[in-house]
Amino acid sequence: xxxxxxNFKGGVKPQTYKAPSVQAPIGLAPVxxxxxxxxxxxxxxxxxxxxEVGEQVLKGQLIGGADxxxxxxxxxxxxxVVLAIEKHVAAHPSGLPTLTVVIEADGRDQWMTRxxxxxxxxxxxxxxxxxxDAGVVGLGGAVFPSHAKLTAAKAxxxxxxxxxxxxxxxxxxxxxxxxxxxxxxxxxxxxxxxxLLGARRVxxxxxxxxxxxxxAMQEAVxxxxxxxxxxxxxxxxxxxxxxxxxxxxxxxxxxxxKRSTELGVQCFNVATVYTAYRAxxxxxxxxxxIVTLTGNVLQPRNWEVRLGTPLRDFAALGQPKADTSNYLMxxxxxxxxxxxxxxxxxxxxxxxxxxxxxxxxxxxxxMPCIRCGACADACPHELQPFExxxxxxxxxxxxxxxxxxxxxxxxxxxxxxxxxHIPLVQYFRFAKSEIWAREREKNAADAAKxxxxxxxxxxxxxxxxxxxxxxxxxxxxxxxxxxAAAEAGAAGADAPPSRPASPADPVAAAPALxxxxxxxxxxxxxxxxxxxxxxxxxxxxxxxLTAEQQKEVAAVEARRAASPAETAPPAxxxxxxxxxxxxx
Numbered sequence: 001x002x003x004x005x006x007n008f009k010g011g012v013k014p015q016t017y018k019a020p021s022v023q024a025p026i027g028l029a030p031v032x033x034x035x036x037x038x039x040x041x042x043x044x045x046x047x048x049x050x051x052e053v054g055e056q057v058l059k060g061q062l063i064g065g066a067d068x069x070x071x072x073x074x075x076x077x078x079x080x081v082v083l084a085i086e087k088h089v090a091a092h093p094s095g096l097p098t099l100t101v102v103i104e105a106d107g108r109d110q111w112m113t114r115x116x117x118x119x120x121x122x123x124x125x126x127x128x129x130x131x132x133d134a135g136v137v138g139l140g141g142a143v144f145p146s147h148a149k150l151t152a153a154k155a156x157x158x159x160x161x162x163x164x165x166x167x168x169x170x171x172x173x174x175x176x177x178x179x180x181x182x183x184x185x186x187x188x189x190x191x192x193x194x195x196l197l198g199a200r201r202v203x204x205x206x207x208x209x210x211x212x213x214x215x216a217m218q219e220a221v222x223x224x225x226x227x228x229x230x231x232x233x234x235x236x237x238x239x240x241x242x243x244x245x246x247x248x249x250x251x252x253x254x255x256x257x258k259r260s261t262e263l264g265v266q267c268f269n270v271a272t273v274y275t276a277y278r279a280x281x282x283x284x285x286x287x288x289x290i291v292t293l294t295g296n297v298l299q300p301r302n303w304e305v306r307l308g309t310p311l312r313d314f315a316a317l318g319q320p321k322a323d324t325s326n327y328l329m330x331x332x333x334x335x336x337x338x339x340x341x342x343x344x345x346x347x348x349x350x351x352x353x354x355x356x357x358x359x360x361x362x363x364x365x366x367m368p369c370i371r372c373g374a375c376a377d378a379c380p381h382e383l384q385p386f387e388x389x390x391x392x393x394x395x396x397x398x399x400x401x402x403x404x405x406x407x408x409x410x411x412x413x414x415x416x417x418x419x420x421h422i423p424l425v426q427y428f429r430f431a432k433s434e435i436w437a438r439e440r441e442k443n444a445a446d447a448a449k450x451x452x453x454x455x456x457x458x459x460x461x462x463x464x465x466x467x468x469x470x471x472x473x474x475x476x477x478x479x480x481x482x483x484a485a486a487e488a489g490a491a492g493a494d495a496p497p498s499r500p501a502s503p504a505d506p507v508a509a510a511p512a513l514x515x516x517x518x519x520x521x522x523x524x525x526x527x528x529x530x531x532x533x534x535x536x537x538x539x540x541x542x543x544x545l546t547a548e549q550q551k552e553v554a555a556v557e558a559r560r561a562a563s564p565a566e567t568a569p570p571a572x573x574x575x576x577x578x579x580x581x582x583x584x
Contacts, residue, residue, distance in 0.1 A: 003229060003231055003249075004251075005231070005233060005234070005248055005249070006247055006248050006249075006250075006251040007247075007248070008239075008244045008247045008248060008380055009379075009380060009382055010377065010378045010379045010380040010381075010382070010413060011236045011237055011238060011239070011244075011378065011380050011413060012236070012237050012378055012413050012416050012417060013235070013236055013237065014170050014237060014332075014333070014416065015170060016170050016171075016209065016235075017170050017171045017294070018170070018171065018172070018173050018176070018209070020294060020300040021171070021173045021292050021293070021294040021300040021301055021302060022173050022176060022177060022302075023300075023301075024299075024301045024302075025177070025181060025302075026177050026178070026181055026290060026302045026303065026304055027301055027302070027303045027304070027317075028303070028304050029303040029304060029305040029306065029309065029314060029317060031077070031078050031105055031109060031306055031309075032105070032306075032309050032310060032313045033104065033105055034083070034102065034103070034104050034105070034310075035077050035078065035080075035102070035103045035105065035306060035307075035308030035309060035344070036088050036100050036101075036102055036308050036310065036344040037063065037064075037074060037076070037077065037100060037101045037102075037103065037307060037308035037344070038074075038088070038090055038098050038099070038100045038308075038344065038346055039063075039064040039074055039098070039099050039100065039101065040090075040098050040099070041072070041074060041135075041137070041143060041307070041346050041347045041348070042071060042072045042137045042143045042144070042145050042347070043070075043137075043142060043143050043144045043145070044067075044068065044069075044070035044071040044072070044144075044145050044148075045066070045067035045068045045070060045071035046067055046071075046099070047064030047065055047066055047067055047071060047072070047073055047074050048064065048065050048067055049063065049064055049085050049099070049101060050062055050063055050064060050065050051063045051082050051085070051101065052082065052085075053082055053083070053084060053085060054081065054082060055081070055082045056079075056080075056081055056082075057076040057079060057080060057081070057082060057103065058076065058079045058110055058111065058112040059076060059077065059078050059079045059109055059110055059111045059112060059287065060075050060076065060111055060112045060114065060284060060285050060287055061075060061076045061112045062074075062075055062133070062285075063075060063076050063082075063101050064101070065133075066132050066133065066145075069132075069145075069148060070145055070148050071132070071145060072132055072135045072136065072137050072145045072146075072147075073132065073133050073134065073135045073285070074101075074135055075134075075135055075285040075286070075287050076101075076103055076287070077103070077287040077288065077306035077307050077308050077309075078103070078105045078106075078109050078287075078306060079105070079106050079108050079109060079110040079111075080103045080104045080105040080106045081103070081104050081106065082101060082102070082103055083102040083103065083104050084101075084102040085099065085100070085101050085102070086099070086100060086102065087099060087100065088100035088102070088342075088344075089339065089340050089342050089343050090343055090346075091311065091329055091338065091343040091344065091345070091346050091348070091349060092336075092339075092343075093336040093337070093339070094339070095339030095340060095343075100344075103308070114282065114283030114284060115283045116280070116281055116282055116283045117130060117280055117283070118280075119192050119195065119196070119280050120195065124150075124196050127192075127196060127280070128147035128150055128151070128196070129147070130279065130280065131146055131147040131150070131276055131279060131280075132145060132147040133285075134275075134276075134279035134280075134284075134285040134286060135285050135286040135347075136272065136275050136276050136279055136286055137272070137286070137347055138268070138269055138272050139269050139271035139272050139275065139289060139347060139348075139350065140164060140175075140240070140269030140271065140272065140350070141330065141334070141348060141350060143347050143348045146268065146272055146276060149266060149268070150193065150196045150197060150266075156261065156262055156263070156264050157198070157200075157264055158197045158198050158199040158200070158261070158264055158265070158266065159199065159200055159201065159250075159264035159265060160199060160200070160201050160202075160203055160246075160249070160250055160264065160265045160266075161190065161193060161194050161197055161199035161201070161202045161203070161265075161266055161267075161268070162203050162204075162205060162242075162245060162246055162249055162250070162265060162266070162267040162268075163186070163190050163202065163203070163204040163205070163267075163268060163269075163270055163273060164205060164240060164242065164245055164267055164268065164269050164270065165179055165204060165205060165206040165207075165210075165213060165217070165269075165270045166205055166206060166207045166233060166239045166240035166245055167206075167207065167210070167240055168207060168235070168236070168237045168238050168239045168240035168241075169237070169238075169240065169330070169331030169332075169333055169334065169335075169351070170237075170331055170332055170333065171292065171294050171295065171331055171332065171351060171353050172292050172330075172331050172350060172351040173292050173294075173302060174271070174289075174290040174291060174292045174302050174350050174351065175213075175269070175270050175271060175290075175350075176210050176212075176213050177290065177302045178270060178271055178274060178290050179206070179210070179213035179216055179217055179270055180212050180213050180216045181216075182274060183213075183216040183217050183219065183220035184220045184223065184224065185274050185277050185278070186217070186220070186270050186273055186274050186277075187217070187220045187221055187224050187226065187228065188224070188277045188281070189272075189273030189274050189275075189276045189277030190202055190204070190228065190273050191226065192273070192276055192277060192280060193268060193273055193276065197266055199266070201229070202226075202227075202228040202229070203228075203229050203231060203249045203250070204217055204221075204228060204229065204230045204231065204270075205231050205233050205245050205248065205249050206230065206231070206232055206233065207232070207233055207234070207235045207239060207240075208232040208233065208234060208235055209235045211232075214230060214232050217230045218230045231249060233245070233248050233249070234248075237333065237411070237413070238333075238380055238409070238411045238413070241380065241409060241411065242260065242267040243260070243381075244380055245267060246260055246265055246267055250265055252264075252265055256381075256404060256406075256407040271289065271290065271350075275289075286307070286347065287306060287307055288304050288305060288306045288307060289304070289305065289307065289345075289347060289349070289350075290302055290303070290304055290305075290350075291303055291304075291305045291314070291345060291349055291350060291351065291352060292350065292351040292352070293314065293315065293317060293318040293351075293352050293354075294318070294351070294352075294353055294354075295324075295327075295328075295352075295353035295354035295355060295356075295359060296320060296321045296323065296324045296354040296355060296356040296358075296359050297315075297318030297319055297320050297321065297324075297354045298318065298319040298320075298321065299317070299318050299319050300318060301317075301318065303317060305345050305349075306345070307344070307345055307346060307347060308344045308345065309344060309345045310341065310342060310343070310344055310345075311327065311329075311338060311341045311342070311343050311344065311345065311352065312341035312342065314345055314352065315327060315341060315352060315354065318354065320354045321354070321356065323356045323357065323358070324354045324355065324356055325355055325356055325357060326338075326355045326360075327341065327352055327353065327354055327355060328351075328352070328353040328355055328360075329348075329349055329351070329352055329353075330350065330351055331351060331353075332353065332360070333411060333412040333413075333416070334410060334411060334412055335351070335353070337355075338352075363421055363423070364421045365421065366420065366421055366422050366423065367420040367421060367422070368420060369386055369389060369390070369420055369422060370419070370420060371386055372419060373386070374417045374418065374419065375389075375413075375414035375415075375417060375418055375424060376414075377417075378413040378414055378416070378417045379413060379414055380409075380411060380413060381407050381408065381409065383403065383404060383407060383408060384403060385408075385414040385424050385428075387403050388400055388403050388405055388408070388424075388427070388428060388431070389422060389424055389427050389428075391403065391431075392405075392427040392428060392430060392431035393427060395434070397431055397434055397435050397438070400431045400435070401435065405428060405431055405432060405435075406432065408428050410425050410428065410429065412425050
């Protein structure tokens with residue numbers, strides 16, 4: 001019985017260029033003498049290094065542990081010695097370096113101890129943990145950690161599991177050869193994912209330009225006696241997109257604001273389910289993948305390549321022609337030019353295309369947009385690329401978000417059909433990066449503002465607490481003084497009369513006064529004592545003075561007697577308690 005297929009809007013039909021790379025079976029690429037294994041090979045967090053420089057590692061040994069749930073581990077592709085853990089150029093359009101474990105191969109290629117498991121004997125959560133620690137990610141290009149996608153929505157029953165074998169990108173044939181040669185393992189991996197999700201049906205979608213792969217998958221389904229549907233879908237780019245393939249096979253259209261699991265469907269690439277089966281049934285983590293090497297080479301072919309292999313060593317396997325000018329990683333529609341062949345093969349590397357001026361001629365000069373609407377007709381997500389282009393070019397990023405720029409999957413259909421040769425996808429990537437940068441700056445500013453406000457609030461709280469402590473201490477001292485004064489008053493009422501005041505000691509003559517009066521009285525008393533001491537001291541060397549000298553001495557004594565200290569009015573007497581010093 002033929003399944004009814006649905007259609008999706010837009011799309012294009014570029015020339016495929018697939019035939020040259022499917023003439024030979026999958027080859028096993030040699031292990032290079034030195035491998036550069038980036039720790040960040042998934043769309044989530046960056047794994048933490050678990051090895052040290054100089055450490056001996058085995059093939060498949062864990063060298064980078066998953067950082068959180070949305071992350072995946074990284075393993076040694078071969079046995080050898082860790083030479084360095086340093087920054088190295090990445091296979092990324094930016095060409096920026098990333099933290100990399102450099103391993104020198106020892107030539108033995110010795111496996112670690114592998115432990116196969118039966119997923120049916122374990123709890124689903126434990127199986128997901130094993131897949132995470134085995135480094136299983138989406139090998140269709142997105143490299144999203146697969147264990148995170150295997151958590152089905154609790155409120156919605158899983159109706160369909162879609163296995164994506166469409167492989168719509170031109171030049172790329174790695175999934176085609178994988179389905180032809182290893183179909184049974186793909187079907188077994190699909191069974192594992194079906195059991196984890198509890199899906200009622202499994203649909204395997206393959207473009208109809210791959211009849212050999214369709215036949216191989218149908219034979220594997222028949223041989224394993226499972227009720228899976230292998231469906232040949234019409235060849236049209238980008239039929240290999242997850243939302244487009246779901247639409248074609250099930251008729252369900254996933255809105256931009258929702259995930260496919262909310263509609264009861266989930267999608268995985270054929271290479272992803274294959275690696276998941278190898279991880280569970282054979283205990284083999286993801287240390288290699290199938291990569292298409294094609295384009296301007298003498299021997300286009302698909303190779304199983306160890307992760308971390310320098311692209312320079314891998315490209316040499318195809319024997320590039322003399323006029324090769326550049327290399328593209330991925331397909332010509334969504335791929336990017338490799339910044340350096342020193343970058344290594346990673347989990348996202350599904351195709352390497354050697355380019356030349358004849359194969360990829362220079363793009364014609366960009367012309368003004370004529371608003372023909374061809375880009376809108378070709379867009380598979382029903383966007384308006386010409387509006388997004390104008391707003392991106394004008395840096396009106398708020399408007400680009402109003403026109404749903406983040407719904408764009410950067411498939412390149414709009415750029416492919418543009419008669420003005422405008423690189424629309426580049427404008428959209430620029431706008432997205434600017435929006436993300438501004439969001440990061442805004443988040444950083446908000447975090448700084450929050451820290452500033454928290455610090456001010458803390459300072460105000462500490463000041464208030466200090467003022468409260470000082471007020472309590474002052475109140476306690478005042479209470480102590482009042483209690484002491486009351487005690488002194490009670491003691492004075494019961495005490496015998498005090499001794500009479502002495503003229504030389506006026507401080508002891510009266511009750512206690514305020515602090516200022518006590519200070520003045522003390523000063524006056526000191527001055528009186530000094531005068532008395534001067535008066536008691538007999539002058540020396542006054543014998544045998546002449547009459548003139550005696551007159552001078554008398555004048556000095558007269559002036560001294562007439563000084564303010566001598567004529568100052570008597571001070572108020574102040575009481576000095578027994579035991580206190582009688583000097584200032």
